[in-house]
Amino acid sequence: METFPEDVLTRILAGVPAEHLVLVCRLVCNQWKDIVDGTDVWQLKCQQEALTERERETEPDSWKTVYFLSKRKRNLIRNHCGEEDLEFWEDVQNGGDGWKIEELPGDNGQEFPIEGIDKCFASSFQWCTKSQVIDLLAEGYWEELMDTDQPDIVVSDWYAARTDAGCLYELCVQLLSDNRDVITEYKSEIITIPQFNDANWNQIQHNFSGYGPGVRFIRFQHGGQDSVFWKGWYGVRVANSSVTIEP
Numbered sequence: 001m002e003t004f005p006e007d008v009l010t011r012i013l014a015g016v017p018a019e020h021l022v023l024v025c026r027l028v029c030n031q032w033k034d035i036v037d038g039t040d041v042w043q044l045k046c047q048q049e050a051l052t053e054r055e056r057e058t059e060p061d062s063w064k065t066v067y068f069l070s071k072r073k074r075n076l077i078r079n080h081c082g083e084e085d086l087e088f089w090e091d092v093q094n095g096g097d098g099w100k101i102e103e104l105p106g107d108n109g110q111e112f113p114i115e116g117i118d119k120c121f122a123s124s125f126q127w128c129t130k131s132q133v134i135d136l137l138a139e140g141y142w143e144e145l146m147d148t149d150q151p152d153i154v155v156s157d158w159y160a161a162r163t164d165a166g167c168l169y170e171l172c173v174q175l176l177s178d179n180r181d182v183i184t185e186y187k188s189e190i191i192t193i194p195q196f197n198d199a200n201w202n203q204i205q206h207n208f209s210g211y212g213p214g215v216r217f218i219r220f221q222h223g224g225q226d227s228v229f230w231k232g233w234y235g236v237r238v239a240n241s242s243v244t245i246e247p
Contacts, residue, residue: 010035014044018067042067051247065149069247072141076134076243077220082119089130095225096124100233108162110199112239120160123167123235129223133176134243136216141245147213152246155186156205157222158239165234166195166227171204173243176217184211193236195228201239218243 013035016025026036035041042063045051051070078088082101086092092099100122105111112120121130136146145151153175161167174185186206220243224236 006031006035007040010040011044014041014048018045018071039063046070062149065145065151066247069145069151069245072139073244073247076139076218076245077132077241080241081117081239082121086130089132091129091131091221093127093129093223094124095126095128096235097232098124099128099130100124102233102237104239106162106237108164108199109237110160110201112158113201114240117240120237120239122233122237123224123226124233125226125229125231125235127223127225128235129221131219131221134218134220136218136245143216146215150209150211150213150215153208153211153215153218154205154242154244154246155208155218155220156203156240156242158201158203158241159191159222159224160199160201160237161193161197162234162237163197163199164195165230166197167193167224167234167236168227169193169222169224169236169238171206171222173206173208173221174219175208175211175215176219177214178216180217183215184208192227 013021013025013032021036021041026033046063046067051067085101086099102120102122104118104120106120106122137143155173157171159169169191170188172185172187175183177183186208188204220241222238222241226235228234
C-alpha cells in the first residue's frame with residue numbers, strides 16, 4: 001500500500017461511510033490515519049454528498065467538521081407550529097385566554113409564505129410566552145466542537161398580526177453553560193404592529209458567532225399579546241420557530 005498513489009486512495013476512502021472512516025479506517029495504518037485526519041477526504045465527501053451548497057469566502061478550518069455539521073443540520077425546535085398542541089414547550093404563560101392553536105390563515109389572517117406550514121400559535125389579550133431549552137450534547141453535538149470550532153447558531157422566528165387588531169411581539173434567545181448560566185443572549189425590542197394592518201408574516205433572525213467556550217444549552221423564548229385588549233385570540237401569531245447549528 002505504500003506505493004499506492006495517495007490521491008487515488010483518498011478518493012477511494014471518500015466513498016466509505018464517515019463512521020467507518022473514523023472508527024475503522026483510521027486505525028489501519030499511519031498512512032490511512034493521516035488521510036482520515038486530513039482535509040482532502042472530507043472535502044471530497046462534502047462535494048460528493050452536495051453538502052457545500054453555500055459559497056464560502058474562506059477555506060473552513062476543518063472540512064471534517066463541515067461534513068458532520070451538515071449531516072446533523074436540522075431544526076432543533078420541536079413542535080414549531082403547534083401540530084402537537086403545546087407539547088415540548090415549557091414555562092408556558094397563558095395570559096388572558098392563553099395560547100391557542102389555529103389553522104392558517106385563520107380569521108383575518110394570511111397564508112404562511114412557506115409551503116407546509118398549516119398551523120400557528122395565537123396569543124391573547126394579556127402577555128403570553130413559552131420557551132424551549134435545547135440540550136446540545138443530547139442532540140449529538142460535542143464539547144470540543146462547541147468550545148473550539150464554535151459553529152454559528154442561527155435562530156429564526158415568524159410572527160404576524162390579524163388585519164383587525166394590533167399586537168406586540170418579543171423574542172429572547174440565550175446561550176447557556178452546563179450550569180444554565182447565561183453566556184450571551186439576543187433579545188429583540190418589543191415589536192408593535194398597528195391595528196388595521198396587512199397581516200403579512202414577518203421573519204426575525206439572529207446569528208450567534210464567536211460566542212466563546214462553554215455553550216451547552218440554548219433557551220428559546222417568544223411571546224406577545226394584542227394591543228386592543230379584546231377577549232379571545234387577537235394577539236400576535238407565531239409559527240415556524242427554528243434553531244440550527246450551521247456548518
